[in-house]
Amino acid sequence: MSEADRSDYLFDKTGEDPAVAELEALLGGYAHRAPLREPPARRRRHRSITAMTAAVLVMAAVAAIVIWRRDDGAAGCPSAGAGFAFAVAGGPARCGGGVALQGTLPVGAWLETPGGAVADVRVADIGQLTVYGDSRVRLVGTGATGHHMELARGKLAARVTAPPRLFVVDTPVASAVDLGCAYELAVEADGRTRLRVTSGVVSLEGHGLVAYAPMDTEVLAAPGRGPGTPVAITAPDKLRAAVARFDGGDPAALRAILEVALARDTITLWNLLSRTAAADRAAVFARLDELSERPSSVRAEDVLAGDPGAIERWREALDDDWSCPGCGQKSKYKK
Amino acid sequence: MDAREPTVAEATVAELVVAVQGGSRAAFGSLYERFHRVVHAVALARVPACDAGDVVQDVFADVWTKLARLREPAAFPGWILAMTRNRATDVARRRRPIDVAGDLAADLAVAPPPRVEAAAALRAIRDLPDTYREALIMRLVEDLTGPEIAEHTGMTPESVRVHLHRGMKLLRERLGGEGGP
Numbered sequence: 001m002s003e004a005d006r007s008d009y010l011f012d013k014t015g016e017d018p019a020v021a022e023l024e025a026l027l028g029g030y031a032h033r034a035p036l037r038e039p040p041a042r043r044r045r046h047r048s049i050t051a052m053t054a055a056v057l058v059m060a061a062v063a064a065i066v067i068w069r070r071d072d073g074a075a076g077c078p079s080a081g082a083g084f085a086f087a088v089a090g091g092p093a094r095c096g097g098g099v100a101l102q103g104t105l106p107v108g109a110w111l112e113t114p115g116g117a118v119a120d121v122r123v124a125d126i127g128q129l130t131v132y133g134d135s136r137v138r139l140v141g142t143g144a145t146g147h148h149m150e151l152a153r154g155k156l157a158a159r160v161t162a163p164p165r166l167f168v169v170d171t172p173v174a175s176a177v178d179l180g181c182a183y184e185l186a187v188e189a190d191g192r193t194r195l196r197v198t199s200g201v202v203s204l205e206g207h208g209l210v211a212y213a214p215m216d217t218e219v220l221a222a223p224g225r226g227p228g229t230p231v232a233i234t235a236p237d238k239l240r241a242a243v244a245r246f247d248g249g250d251p252a253a254l255r256a257i258l259e260v261a262l263a264r265d266t267i268t269l270w271n272l273l274s275r276t277a278a279a280d281r282a283a284v285f286a287r288l289d290e291l292s293e294r295p296s297s298v299r300a301e302d303v304l305a306g307d308p309g310a311i312e313r314w315r316e317a318l319d320d321d322w323s324c325p326g327c328g329q330k331s332k333y334k335k
Numbered sequence: 336m337d338a339r340e341p342t343v344a345e346a347t348v349a350e351l352v353v354a355v356q357g358g359s360r361a362a363f364g365s366l367y368e369r370f371h372r373v374v375h376a377v378a379l380a381r382v383p384a385c386d387a388g389d390v391v392q393d394v395f396a397d398v399w400t401k402l403a404r405l406r407e408p409a410a411f412p413g414w415i416l417a418m419t420r421n422r423a424t425d426v427a428r429r430r431r432p433i434d435v436a437g438d439l440a441a442d443l444a445v446a447p448p449p450r451v452e453a454a455a456a457l458r459a460i461r462d463l464p465d466t467y468r469e470a471l472i473m474r475l476v477e478d479l480t481g482p483e484i485a486e487h488t489g490m491t492p493e494s495v496r497v498h499l500h501r502g503m504k505l506l507r508e509r510l511g512g513e514g515g516p
Binding site for chain 1: 360363364367371372374375376379383384385386387388389391392395396399400426452453454456457472474475476477478480481482495496499500503506507
């Protein structure tokens, strides 16, 4: 029997081919299911629209010049040159002390967006930041070995296509280290920081703590404490409250976390392995071991002793489910 | 005699393209529904999974703004797939580890892939020649049949059949067995 006769299933799904069916099941988790995003505005050529746009631009330019002149001669940011290009919609922003609708954010300069404005910032050739209103960001440094920014207040969304750890955003209480793809970062007036990872993985680091946050998890970082323990965005309020108490210094909250934790919370439990010791770590280990499939290469005694290598190997096994829930046929979550 | 205009669901790709050029968002949504999976497959053949979705959205944003330049509506499948290959190649080039010395080199692996077995299978497909890997990803990942792949790529069904079978033969060899994955 020829290859074609045997494998019609491959072409039109008639007949059977178990090997192809197995590959379909294995790879189906990669299939594209996302809805269409709102398309960008098209350029219109009607004279009335063009005239209206021109009038708005002239008014904006006049307003910018007036505000600029009130700025006691602040130099502002250059229109081109070294740094990150940006463009602002919804009103002029302040860049380097001056007013700007677009330009280049040089190293050391602050970009401040007023309420209602949104700035798009191009991060070298590796990605894009959306800086929302009432935010203050600074370019700390940029070069071949990395790009470093600071978010002092407000909110940004980052989308980065680069090797891990190449893009870092500092906040007053932690540093968000990109390990691949997309996240949102918000900083409140007191420095309290909230990270939400929408794709890939981000490491939130500070005060000697590291929070490993894959897609669909959130992390809070508070002044004086550094990054807290990540939670799944689908985690119930009871678990979030218990994690907040634990991160705030209440070790008794660990019991509540372990009681509430389900398979979706393995990200919380895995991070807790490095934030606990002795009997507490043993309790976390026991619950994580119940909820997930521990690889044979990860020995219980090594995890209980806090061996970083063993804990990392367990993470690598869990990463598959955190990064792509439902991918493949087997899950390391126990049902 | 029924003289009504075809709905977007009934329209041909060329009719949808003309409607989108005229500003129809409904037709644009229908084009997305028909083509997002082949666009994703072409992207996934070249870039990490977490970037492929962004490539799809970027390509369709370009379709919306640049479709007026397409003079022959029936050429849309080839046009959008060429645009996708260019966009994905750009993203893959930026993803490539940069050439720096020191400890940073140890950090340059791409983000951890989904499931080990799935990632290994996808990697094996990506190592195949272009023509085979795109067709296999459309079939095995996006769950399109051979006739659907032909319709959305402009290839003949027979060419698709040949690509799928040759690609699958190579893939079986590379996955190391008679039994597939």
